[in-house]
Amino acid sequence: MNELIFFFNNVIVGGVALGSIYAVGAIGVTLIFGILRFAHFAHGDMMTMGAFIAFLLMLACQALGISVPFLPTGFLVLPVAMVLTTIIALGLDKGFYAPLRKRGAKPVTMLIASIGVTLIIQGLIRLFFGSGTWSFFESETKQLIRIPVPLEGVTRTINFTQPQVLMVVCTAVAVLALHFFLTRSRLGKAMRAMADNPDLAQVSGINTKVVVRVTWIIAGSLAAMAGTMLALDVQLKPDLAFNIVLPIFAAAIVGGLGQSYGAIAGGFLIGFAETAAIFNWSVLLRPIAGALPFEVPATLAIVPTEYKLTVAFVILVVVLLWRPTGIFKGASS
Template sequence: MNALVFFFDNAILSGLIIGAIYALGAIGVTLIFGILRFAHFAHGDMMTMGAFLSLIFAVLLQSMGIHSPIALAFFGMFPAMAATALIAILFDKLFYKPLRDAGARPVVMVMASVGVTLMLQGVLRVFGGVSARSMYIGSPKAIFQFHLPDATRPIVLTEPQIILFVFTAVTVFALHYFLTRTRLGKAMRAVSDNPDLASITGIDIRHVVWATWIIGGALACAAGTLLSMDVALKPDLSFNILLPIFAATIVGGIGQPYGAIAGGFLVGLCESFAVFNWSILLRPLEPMFGVDFPSSLAIVPTEYKLMIPFVILIIVLIYRPTGIFKGKVL
């Protein structure tokens, strides 16, 4: 029973947590990919920027003398989401729109986004430093333990993890409502399917582009903040988180927000299953099989975790380039 609890904690739960982060990031990447038609390399650093902004707002709230049972960073996240969305639109105006108007090929846009990601990295590290810091200012992180009847080991959930699950669930429902019930959401899907046809029918592409950056930026900020609340605010996240997010986007099918969510959880769970030490789960079964399992039976060593999203990406590109949800092959 202890082994099962350990498995639940270290494989399923941690997979779902990182999966939710990937999903939140991948929704933005897939929308940008579907509507603006380029891979947005600056998404990882946009997440870090969002986390920094949340921390700044949290410090502001604290200095105003506000206290709450829930972490202040969570309340700082909402103004930070708005700010990140604004900055995303600003970046689009400054760096992407001129290229789009000049008729640049998508791959030039990708390069511009690489430039943007380096600029963001530079600025964040100049002002934020290069060391990790905690998002919990003032109050400590609340930890909840759930004891099962015949296990000594509890199921452990921390406060940011609960916030993350609730936030992700709310986001998925809100996004579903937005994309299927509102005018702008439907317009976004139309532009994603066929931009020429959409603009002929009178859809204002400008508004659609803004909406894309608002959703992408706000969710990137949320993902960055919630990840930093769960672990720590690290300024060197960018490329390490970018690969799994891209993998999630492509697995789910480009331009498919539901696919991105599914892809995010898939990549997250694959990662945690691959580095999980399966011998812990198998050891209680040893008498049954009459064999000795080796003490470490992880599919890949932890340091090669980054291989998992890459391998998933390669397999999808070879065998099903449209992704699970039949996205575009542009």
């Protein structure tokens, strides 16, 4: 039983936390792909930027002595960080993507432009924050929640941190809000229409510029949320972006680019795959070692810990080759 709890703490809790981050990030990537038809490589940097904005706001709050009991200040400032990131995202679109769109540039050109935006944001973040590591929990403590399991002989507790709980809550709220927006509201339906058939959307009189703007608003605010959540769960550093953008693309592609629900499923799939791949499975085998025909090695992970991020890339490549349209195609449309 202790071993199962160890498994739960490492794989399930870790996977849910990581999966929430990937899912929220991947929704943005997939929406931008659906509406604007290009792979937005700068998404990871938009997330990092959002996290740094939240970090600055947190410092400001602490300096002003603003705090709420039981809530990490990082979460308190999240809505403001989301708004600010959204404003910057709209600015980036106006400055870099809209002129190319107007010229009728191909998706590839847009992709290269997004690399340019990546470099600019990355350079600016490093210019202001250096390349060191920052933490949201310098002056606050990250609360650990331990739940004892009322069973005989069980000594381990189920462990997770308070930010992890809040992350899952935030993700659930965001996903529900997005669901109602896309299925109930006029603009949300127009977004789906434009992802489905842009020419017909235009012919129907849908104002495509408004839809594009709404897309950036959703993608920008979700990027800020995902980035801040990641920084709260682990730590904040400028090269957060590049480690995160590929797993997020993996999640979006696994779910089928352009499909929001697929992106959520893909995010959790990649999150669980990463935590499960580096988990030491011999822990689970040890109690039944006597019944096994072979000796249980000390460590039995699918891949060594150093290869954690590689898991996402392998899944990505396998899915691209096996089913480039995503593994949920047909189920979600």
